[in-house]
Amino acid sequence: MAGDHSDVWLQTSSFLREKERYLVVSHLHPDGDAIGSTLAVKAMLEHLGKEVVLTNESPIPPKFQFLPGCDRILPPTELDGCSFDGVVAVDVADRERMGVVWEYIPADIPLLNIDHHPTNDRFGTVNLVVEDAAATAQILYTVAKVMDIPFSSSLALALYTGLLTDTGGFRYSNTTPEVMEMAASLLRHGVNAGEVADRVIETMSRGQLALLQRGLSNLRFTADGRVGWIWLTRLDFQESGAEEDDLDGIVNYARNVIGVDVGLLFRETEGDKVKVSLRSREIVDVAELAHSFGGGGHARAAGCTLTGSREEVEPMMLERVNACLEGGRE
Amino acid sequence: MAGDHSDVWLQTSSFLREKERYLVVSHLHPDGDAIGSTLAVKAMLEHLGKEVVLTNESPIPPKFQFLPGCDRILPPTELDGCSFDGVVAVDVADRERMGVVWEYIPADIPLLNIDHHPTNDRFGTVNLVVEDAAATAQILYTVAKVMDIPFSSSLALALYTGLLTDTGGFRYSNTTPEVMEMAASLLRHGVNAGEVADRVIETMSRGQLALLQRGLSNLRFTADGRVGWIWLTRLDFQESGAEEDDLDGIVNYARNVIGVDVGLLFRETEGDKVKVSLRSREIVDVAELAHSFGGGGHARAAGCTLTGSREEVEPMMLERVNACLEGGRE
The missing domain is CATH 3.10.310.30 (Diaminopimelate Epimerase; Chain A, domain 1)
Incomplete structure (x- = not known):
């Protein structure tokens, strides 16, 4: 995946290394890929020693609240007073999909747009849009590899949640050999496949x-x-x-x-x-x-x-x- | 997996090479692992130039009938006149689970018992029982590798169907890294994950x-x-x-x-x-x-x-x- 447009992978890597305080955001009504990708970027940036603020306009559905760090995803109303010098948007096809969060982002702050939607309108300063990725989490998996960031158990769990969600539990036609190899690798880094599937897919609200x-x-x-x-x-x-x-x-x-x-x-x-x-x-x-x-x-x-x-x-x-x-x- | 009891893997390999005409059977009311494993043994034996007869007491549920070779699984009443010098039982914990098929097997015919049920009572002449395998199909995958049998598209499809069924579509706690690596490898041999999941898991009868x-x-x-x-x-x-x-x-x-x-x-x-x-x-x-x-x-x-x-x-x-x-x- 990294071979296709190597410039943008380098730019992504630089973007994640060169700033100090990042805001990470995904789309409103977040699903497992939106939440998993948000938390994966958090884990990656914290490994790099960065300060990270996470936000989403919508509350996190109860079934995702077992993911470590979920409680760190703030409503935009709590962003007042937070300063940041870089924004990372994950799984967001266009700025409207962020909801009101967009209004909290000053126009002069550089934005890294990491997404797999074919409809992505490249609204970022750097746009890592990989349309044939099954999930944004799959792109982030490659970013972590390119940047030599180790797969901690929480990074692996966040990525697995995204992959599981956007492949419909490995049932959609986007379930490629690469998807399964990524899943295998994340399980080797401590993810419990049965437990995640149980919480993310099998659980039903009343x-x-x-x-x-x-x-x-x-x-x-x-x-x-x-x-x-x-x-x-x-x-x-x-x-x-x-x-x-x-x-x-x-x-x-x-x-x-x-x-x-x-x-x-x-x-x-x-x-x-x-x-x-x-x-x-x-x-x-x-x-x-x-x-x-x-x-x-x-x-x-x-x-x-x-x-x-x-x-x-x-x-x-x-x-x-x-x-x-x-x-x-x- | 092959490392654990290598004698029995060698015996299995010999059993599959040394006879000419095999009967392959699984348990009654067959699920995806029973049917997939039956068809996988068929593909492997045919690659080795053997004659193969497949049987099951129960009819094959409609949702599995897309699997190539399914129409070759005969009811035991059609076994009269078939001769065979070896029997391969797959995913069968004890002989009662074969139903009436058991009565069609002469007592002096050697039987290879390949299964993953912890309750397997070792009723075969050779017993390849691997309790920690997620599916009998996972054991057969290793058999094929040990025997250097290439993964044709029909062998890969049969094995994937078994693996998918017995891991609950990669949702049960038996979904290990090895399971995912096997899945990845089978997808590389031409299996369409979305199509198989659609037919085997998503489809509902009236x-x-x-x-x-x-x-x-x-x-x-x-x-x-x-x-x-x-x-x-x-x-x-x-x-x-x-x-x-x-x-x-x-x-x-x-x-x-x-x-x-x-x-x-x-x-x-x-x-x-x-x-x-x-x-x-x-x-x-x-x-x-x-x-x-x-x-x-x-x-x-x-x-x-x-x-x-x-x-x-x-x-x-x-x-x-x-x-x-x-x-x-x-």
């Missing part, structure tokens, strides 16, 4: 359970079982006591049933807006489908927002999906 | 979905949310159109909810028998608990069978679990 119960009882099929969909009302969401993150993965249940090619999750939001998540197995390119409604994503996982009542939105969308199935790829 | 819907809607909590349990009636099972295998994993939903230490699945079977699956997170040793009811298992996953009505069995068992929670380990 809200998540309540949403899943409602979601599964509302799962319907059409097109001879080739399309499965779930509709969640605002009431479902409120009564579940669920958070935004609790929706993660529910759409997969619709797609995972044998015979289904396209799974959809419709979720009512404010006004008459309906958020639609789409997953497909083989036939339909859901990115193209979502794009035609102003959304986006990948061929197998995409999303868009529609406007209208359930009576309008649901049949219209299902008809479009059916048409795509009939015609092969959208 | 029966499994129906059982999960019923199971989740019946999930209850007690002991301040430290115990979660699901009761499935015979009617739930019949109306779901579910198979025995479709129960797999449902008990985990009870255990996975935040705050739960013990998850239970009660399932009514014939007469007034109730099968109980137990999973625990940290506190209760469910193996000891199950053992006190004549069952068994591991500290974190165990099972037993009780006799009685729901009114008798459910409160009695939950009280016992509560007592274990109060007293720490059972």
